[in-house]
Amino acid sequence: MGAKTGKEYKERLKKARNNVYANGQRIEDVTIHSAFKNVVNSMAKLYDLQYEKPDKMLYQSPTTGRQVGMTFKHPTTIDDLINRREAIQAWARSSQGMMGRSPDYLNAQVMAMGMNNDLFAESDPQFAQNIRDYYEYARENDISLTHTLIHPQINRAKALHEQKDATVPLHLVEENADGIIVNGIRLLATQGAITEETFVFPSTIKKAGERDDPYSLAFVVPNNAPGIKHISREPWDYKDNKWDYPLSSRFEEGDTVVSFDNVFVPWEKVFICGNSSICNRAFLETNAVVHMSHQVVAKAIVKTEFILGIALNIMDAIGIDQFQHVQDKGRDIMITLETMKSHLYRAEHNAKLDRYGTMNPDFAALDAARNWYPRIYPDLVEIIRILAASGLTSIPTEADFEHEEIGPILERGLQGKNINGYERVQLFRLAWDLTASAFGARQTHYEYYFFGDPIRMGMTYFEKFDKEPYKQQVQDFLKETRKYS
Numbered sequence: 001m002g003a004k005t006g007k008e009y010k011e012r013l014k015k016a017r018n019n020v021y022a023n024g025q026r027i028e029d030v031t032i033h034s035a036f037k038n039v040v041n042s043m044a045k046l047y048d049l050q051y052e053k054p055d056k057m058l059y060q061s062p063t064t065g066r067q068v069g070m071t072f073k074h075p076t077t078i079d080d081l082i083n084r085r086e087a088i089q090a091w092a093r094s095s096q097g098m099m100g101r102s103p104d105y106l107n108a109q110v111m112a113m114g115m116n117n118d119l120f121a122e123s124d125p126q127f128a129q130n131i132r133d134y135y136e137y138a139r140e141n142d143i144s145l146t147h148t149l150i151h152p153q154i155n156r157a158k159a160l161h162e163q164k165d166a167t168v169p170l171h172l173v174e175e176n177a178d179g180i181i182v183n184g185i186r187l188l189a190t191q192g193a194i195t196e197e198t199f200v201f202p203s204t205i206k207k208a209g210e211r212d213d214p215y216s217l218a219f220v221v222p223n224n225a226p227g228i229k230h231i232s233r234e235p236w237d238y239k240d241n242k243w244d245y246p247l248s249s250r251f252e253e254g255d256t257v258v259s260f261d262n263v264f265v266p267w268e269k270v271f272i273c274g275n276s277s278i279c280n281r282a283f284l285e286t287n288a289v290v291h292m293s294h295q296v297v298a299k300a301i302v303k304t305e306f307i308l309g310i311a312l313n314i315m316d317a318i319g320i321d322q323f324q325h326v327q328d329k330g331r332d333i334m335i336t337l338e339t340m341k342s343h344l345y346r347a348e349h350n351a352k353l354d355r356y357g358t359m360n361p362d363f364a365a366l367d368a369a370r371n372w373y374p375r376i377y378p379d380l381v382e383i384i385r386i387l388a389a390s391g392l393t394s395i396p397t398e399a400d401f402e403h404e405e406i407g408p409i410l411e412r413g414l415q416g417k418n419i420n421g422y423e424r425v426q427l428f429r430l431a432w433d434l435t436a437s438a439f440g441a442r443q444t445h446y447e448y449y450f451f452g453d454p455i456r457m458g459m460t461y462f463e464k465f466d467k468e469p470y471k472q473q474v475q476d477f478l479k480e481t482r483k484y485s
């Protein structure tokens with residue numbers, strides 16, 4: 001098989017008839033349903049891009065010799081890392097960074113865990129083999145994945161086994177000769193409706209104790225497995241008009257609540273079974289978090305470039321670029337962009353080989369970037385909002401411009417400095433879809449939360465940071481003038 005095309009992606013989704021629900025209905029075919037067909041087409045474009053730019057997007061499988069996706073590549077040199085990143089950014093450019101869960105995000109996780117997997121062998125060597133095999137299977141078949149890391153928000157003050165109904169969060173029901181049976185609910189599967197399989201893994205940051213072992217699982221299941229349901233939040237692709245909805249009519253990935261009703265998972269697809277200790281270390285010790293952060297930072301750069309472009313176009317459109325605070329706001333986006341690029345450069349050029357032969361980017365650089373960007377992203381959105389002012393809401397639709405009577409009024413009344421009304425409103429609709437539409441609001445929310453709660457990520461960052469040299473630097477300075485201690 002090898003890397004798939006967009007056509008193959010759609011055919012597989014059509015054939016799978018995954019268990020997807022939205023707006024109170026079971027969706028028979030996501031490839032043609034109005035809520036999902038546009039984003040399915042955007043995903044298909046990503047897969048097609050693999051064959052449009054094979055030098056950048058494909059490489060030869062080390063096991064079968066087939067052409068497989070570059071974002072699955074196990075990096076053993078810095079050049080490999082750069083090649084991976086160039087493929088990641090080529091995909092990101094296709095959506096201007098709006099598809100957070102383009103396949104490269106989970107391909108990075110699967111690759112890292114598949115190649116750095118001693119941890120999984122701690123409870124059974126077969127689990128390490130399983131994740132290795134899954135990496136090969138996913139790579140050779142170009143499987144599109146969603147993932148669910150967190151448990152439902154019932155009572156965060158209590159552990160899972162202490163919840164008032166401790167059977168709600170996904171848990172192990174039974175182990176038998178063939179596999180495991182699981183039951184319960186998991187959140188939150190971005191692209192759950194439009195992917196082939198669900199990767200169930202522990203949270204990247206929330207840690208569990210031994211009494212939560214029954215909830216401590218990692219496995220993968222097809223999205224049409226008996227008993228699994230992907231229940232979508234309301235889809236926000238409202239109208240199939242790319243002028244009116246430049247982003248939401250293309251890149252609305254969707255998020256699903258995932259329900260498991262006694263779902264059977266064969267042993268070969270189980271990676272962690274009832275082991276909180278392994279779960280707590282899964283992302284760090286496999287370096288999955290490092291390679292996922294590499295994808296995240298590479299994608300964030302593309303998105304920041306796009307946001308900068310929108311800001312600069314707004315300045316031109318309404319002649320505000322000479323005002324000091326406007327320039328200062330443009331500068332803020334520019335500095336964010338340059339800072340993120342510096343993090344990426346340092347990460348790639350300080351990369352080191354680990355004992356598995358994996359070339360890992362410098363995590364210190366990526367960890368700083370992935371902790372910083374979620375906090376700064378809302379400021380970028382705020383800048384667009386402030387620059388656009390009334391322009392963000394004086395945004396009639398394309399149909400209004402086409403109307404015989406009101407079209408000419410809008411064309412004249414909403415013209416910009418050097419552009420006509422139709423072009424100016426199109427630009428401002430883009431700014432609105434980035435910042436203020438349901439899609440835009442979710443983008444801001446996504447950037448803040450998708451990698452985990454930034455507050456707890458920040459606490460972990462502080463705890464793990466090597467603080468001693470800096471404390472010592474000050475102590476040494478003070479010591480020089482101390483008469484006694």
Ligand SMILES: Cc1cc2nc3c(=O)[nH]c(=O)nc-3n(C[C@H](O)[C@H](O)[C@H](O)COP(=O)(O)OP(=O)(O)OC[C@H]3O[C@@H](n4cnc5c(N)ncnc54)[C@H](O)[C@@H]3O)c2cc1C
Pocket residue numbers: 101147148149150151153156187188189190191255442445446449450451452453455456
């Ligand atoms: C748009 C979007 C897309 C997402 N996509 C995915 C996906 O594809 N796959 C996936 O698995 N997950 C996904 N997530 C989920 C994401 O991983 C979580 O939102 C994130 O980990 C935070 O967890 P939570 O939402 O359960 O927040 P909670 O843990 O419920 O936190 C709620 C609030 O309480 C505070 N809080 C709770 N507990 C503590 C504590 N112990 N100490 C300090 N403060 C605390 C938090 O700081 C936060 O303010 C997505 C989230 C969003 C918003």
